[in-house]
């Protein structure tokens with residue numbers, strides 16, 4: 001008596017959101033199964049990988065990253081290099097220099113950076129703010145404006161500034177909008193509800209439901225994503241059917257395991273290896289939990305995760 | 314699958330003797346079906362009836378034990394597919410593989426290396442728990458047995474990856490007391506392997522070309538009376554391994570197909586041979602999705618630190634937060650004169666805060682008192698973090714050990730400053746910023 005295979009069919013699916021234009025445009029989401037459950041139904045679109053670059057340039061002390069970007073000095077050159085990374089589908093520009101507690105770059109200066117990157121790359125572009133709510137509220141609408149016609153993803157609208165960011169990116173300038181919440185299904189849903197009430201098309205929203213490096217409260221990430229995908233597919237909850245994008249690099253490279261020096265932790269071995277491991281394993285775990293796109297930074301992490309996705313498809 | 318009252322009634326002796334406390338056997342059967350009474354309350358049930366009933370009421374996934382002593386691990390016994398429904402109970406265990414295809418020097422190096430990772434993370438010992446000793450068809454039997462001996466000498470629990478009954482027999486001779494897993498039953502050899510596993514009293518691993526073959530072999534072994542099994546879900550590719558691991562677990566828990574109600578082994582060394590990074594990606598994937606034992610070619614500190622952290626997270630009780638032990642944690646080489654900071658014992662808070670403090674490079678004493686494993690605001694709201702709790706802990710556990718009299722409290726409970734100062738004469742209380750990420754700058758400014 002052979003095994004009685006019982007595929008799990010859902011009469012619902014995750015929205016498909018297209019980012020970028022032309023040949024290199026990518027589609028996020030579209031699946032009607034749990035992650036990589038290709039034995040239930042084919043997965044519409046493979047999860048995508050973005051390469052993170054920053055307006056601060058290559059601040060990294062990681063040899064593999066420095067080597068990869070060798071010869072690139074302007075942000076345009078860096079971004080151009082990033083899109084050639086093996087396995088990369090899009091580039092994610094982080095405007096961290098805007099942080100008032102950091103470099104506090106002016107909005108004009110940051111917009112110049114965005115323009116330069118947009119001109120340099122042909123792949124889809126995701127732009128992240130500086131995480132300071134007030135600054136982002138002012139900055140991100142201008143980013144949406146300057147990227148008109150590029151069909152970019154603007155990250156992120158949050159509870160505090162979704163009106164300004166959502167209206168500019170989603171309504172005025174026809175971009176895709178990232179909706180960022182803090183690892184909680186209800187917060188994620190609530191933000192989608194208010195954004196759509198504002199008039200933003202639900203089909204133009206990509207969720208960033210937050211993340212953590214593995215080992216750092218990652219159970220909340222797993223459960224939040226499990227529950228969101230469960231509600232989206234089995235209850236057809238269209239306020240949770242937006243694809244999910246996860247900024248892995250930022251979390252993975254800022255925990256102790258990826259930062260402690262070799263002098264402090266001799267038995268742990270090379271710092272670069274530790275950072276790659278943290279990034280690769282965190283990315284694999286968020287993809288296993290339902291993320292439709294991950295943002296990474298080390299070339300080896302991008303190549304590895306790209307290979308894993310290909311093998312699973 | 315649950316039995317109905319009528320089905321249970323048919324198994325009773327129908328004596329209506331009332332010894333079970335019920336007026337009739339029928340009434341008793343109904344209560345048992347509802348779960349209100351135990352079948353053992355009737356002293357007259359036949360052994361066959363008891364066996365059938367215990368089978369019917371058995372959990373959907375068996376709990377299998379491997380290894381002995383400190384190296385004894387419980388696999389399986391899961392009841393849910395998603396951790397928010399209920400706690401995952403049996404942690405994924407990690408094995409490093411050695412193989413007859415490696416030369417002696419490589420085997421020795423690997424055995425030495427796999428013992429290096431050994432550390433503590435929130436009260437849990439983290440180390441490579443198992444060694445997978447792989448036998449390639451046609452390799453020398455004696456050499457394999459020697460490898461098994463070397464692996465057994467590490468004290469780790471073994472998995473013998475061997476499909477040749479004669480070789481397996483010789484290997485079991487030298488390691489069976491350690492309760493290894495014999496991973497190598499197939500459709501072709503299961504009868505011989507079953508005899509070996511039963512005689513040695515070890516768990517038998519079932520392999521097969523596809524899910525149907527595995528399914529049939531498990532069914533045949535069960536029929537032969539062996540339910541002490543694990544299933545090798547590896548298959549021939551990454552895609553197949555994932556499809557197998559998910560479908561085996563789902564069939565058992567969602568569709569109540571007990572033939573697949575066993576723990577699984579996923580051997581990443583076989584499907585991502587020589588690709589360390591892909592193997593660690595897969596180890597992470599199969600920790601989240603349904604691998605009971607994950608085999609890798611290496612597991613050094615770089616790979617272990619995230620992997621064991623992930624496992625610790627995924628296998629926590631969703632109702633019970635992880636806690637760190639109360640105490641004084643000296644960071645960045647702090648001594649009795651270094652600045653004191655305090656926060657709650659919620660593991661996540663501790664990790665975030667201690668991570669930022671370490672990043673600052675400023676020597677400091679992080680004081681953790683018992684706050685019920687809650688985050689700062691929740692603990693404060695629940696009365697578990699108060700001026701009294703902080704002051705009492707400091708008086709009883711800190712004042713005699715630390716000379717510094719400056720205490721930094723979490724920004725979110727700035728309101729406690731006055732009260733703590735009143736209750737702790739001689740201490741200066743300083744309020745930290747609201748978010749942990751601001752700690753580095755704050756500390757640098759404070760100690761500048």
Ligand code: SF4
Pocket residue numbers: 325326327328329330331332333334335336337338341354355356357358
């Ligand atoms: S003890 Fe057993 S035999 Fe007697 S009434 Fe109860 S069920 Fe029937």
